[in-house]
Amino acid sequence: MAHLAAPAYPDGQLYANLRGAEAVALDPADVLARFLRALGVDARAISNDPVERAEMYRTRLAGRRILVVLDNAASEEQVRPLLPGAASCAVLVTSRARLTGVEGARWIDLDVFARAEAVRLLGRVGGEERVAAEPGEAAEIVRLCGGLPLAVRVAGARLTARPTWRLAHLSRTLRDERRRLDRLATGDLEVRASLALSYEGLKGEAKRLFRRLGRFDTPDFPAWLAGAVLEESADAAGLLESLVDAQLIAVSGADAAGQIRYRFHDLVRLYARERADLEDPPGERLDVLGAGFGGWLAIAERMAARVPGPCYAAISGSAHRPRVEWPPAEVEPLDWFDAERAALLSVVRQACALDLDELAFDLAGCLEKYFDIRGMYGDWSATNRLVLAACRRRGNRLGEAVMLRGLIDVVTWNSTPDEGDATSRFHADAFRLLEMFTELGERRGMSDAAVMCSWALTARGGQAEALAYGERALALAEETGHVGGQARAHVALAVARAETRDVARAIGHLDAALAAARALGNPRYETAVLQFLGIAYREAGDLETGARMLDESLAISRRYRDVYTEVLTMVALARLYLRQGDPRAREAAEASLALGREFNMSHHVADALGALGEIELAAGRPERAVSYLEQSVAMWRTRGWLSFLAAALHVLGQAYEANGDLPAAARARGEAGEILATLSAGR
Incomplete structure (x- = not known):
């Protein structure tokens, strides 16, 4: 910086290393004597009185354009006597500590090097050809030095002193945190010693x-x-x-x-x-x-x-x-x-x-x-x-x-499709969790686990058992005053009821869940319940109420930037719009698919693909419908939720038939029928 500023100060520069980072810093009176000699004052004319030296120094600088560089300053007390009184002069002070007591100063904090800068310094000190030969190791060395200029300089000096070393050897030695400061020392350059001077300058409590x-x-x-x-x-x-x-x-x-x-x-x-x-x-x-x-x-x-x-x-x-x-x-x-x-x-x-x-x-x-x-x-x-x-x-x-x-x-x-049957894993883990909370006697945890068991059983087609575990979860939640557990249990019961097409009782459970979520003051769960209510009313044929519930859910999701609930609401709206003949159906389904893929929501991705297939089939484009629905079916196989898989297979059969592939249509419908028969047996 001094070199850049020098042309603006044609009358010269004064430089002093004040040795603030060393055990004994320079006395400002000694620096004044040096500066006065540099300004042409005979040594015999320099007073022994520090105050008189400072006055003579300022008199000599008056009317001149001189840049004063005070490097490595220790304190404000050391710097103040060396400041010129002339506005025509400038002072550049460097210090380890921030000298906040220097009046009128403008501070510039020097940060660590960026990686590219640090690598260049390492090359200049340690050899540019060696750095170019091992660029990855050079980057690792400067990373381990944290971009600290002194540390990078020491690392380069160590390479210079050991021309047979590969950079990989130095980077390996620096990886050991316990010895890293030992390795960052060579000659009179030592990172630890430099830090010690700053540390020793602290008061006791600051050190602690x-x-x-x-x-x-x-x-x-x-x-x-x-x-x-x-x-x-x-x-x-x-x-x-x-x-x-x-x-x-x-x-x-x-x-x-x-x-x-x-x-x-x-x-x-x-x-x-x-x-x-x-x-x-x-x-x-x-x-x-x-x-x-x-x-x-x-x-x-x-x-x-x-x-x-x-x-x-x-x-x-x-x-x-x-x-x-x-x-x-x-x-x-x-x-x-x-x-x-x-x-x-x-x-x-x-x-x-x-x-x-x-x-x-x-x-x-x-x-x-x-x-x-x-x-x-x-x-x-x-x-x-x-x-x-x-x-x-x-x-x-x-x-x-x-x-x-x-x-x-x-x-x-x-979970991703390559992680196996999500529902089977869900079933095993939920029952293991219920066993753990039961052993611990944690009844609120038992309620939470029983809700998971209910969901897992519903997914596998065991609606009768799912309802039993949902009721058990609700009883535990009511017994322990676990309001959130009551909301979750009612939703699990609603999902199990919906699987058996008992939509009216499902809506009753969802109304109770919504009241509990609102009593709890939990808009996130309120959003989820509103989603299920919107879907339930849609399935009951009340599209107006369903749309209102879904719109309310979507507004809360976006207020909290809650992507998960937004994705499910968008795919539910897509199907509702499709029933209404609303052209917004495609936009909603595509938005749901994009967000689901971005956030790895496999369940909702499968659902969104199915919705897009239904939209394409309704629009008279069976070939495109088949493409979406085949992807949906493939994903539902990894999810393991039987009713969703059966529904996707049924629509895929319709798409195959519309596309002229009758054997494929028969296979898809046949498999859907077998799954539905299994589900009926579980009710």
């Missing part, structure tokens, strides 16, 4: 906060974490800012919930952990992490209570929940989860790695409704599987059951 915050793996963190890990400190926020001023942590910016977020550079975090291992009591690590993790859990639990989603019973473990004075009441729960998503997933992973199973399953349970409403099924499945494994290792049966409950839901409705 630095060590404690370094324990967390999260990519970033909010300000309240400082207070959570320093419970007795009244000035945690001030200590946090002192770490920012020392350039040991960085401000990431404001998040969606209005929080200021902070982050560690990876190498700085490693150094913080080194200091913690050396300076703090051995047992403190889990206490510090427990306090921070518990803070996230305490907030997540409060926020999750306000997120609409599945009406599961809130079953929690015994993890510590410290008091955290955040967030303000006006913060929207979904905004908070959006802001904290990466941190929360990191906390769950770290808790599992440390066998903190109670905390892991509590926090993962708080995430389920958020994952559901945002359509983050991959995150939901991966998180629950990870925590489920941790709970099994620790013999935590309650945590295992809670994680299995959510996992069953996400895997059943969002």
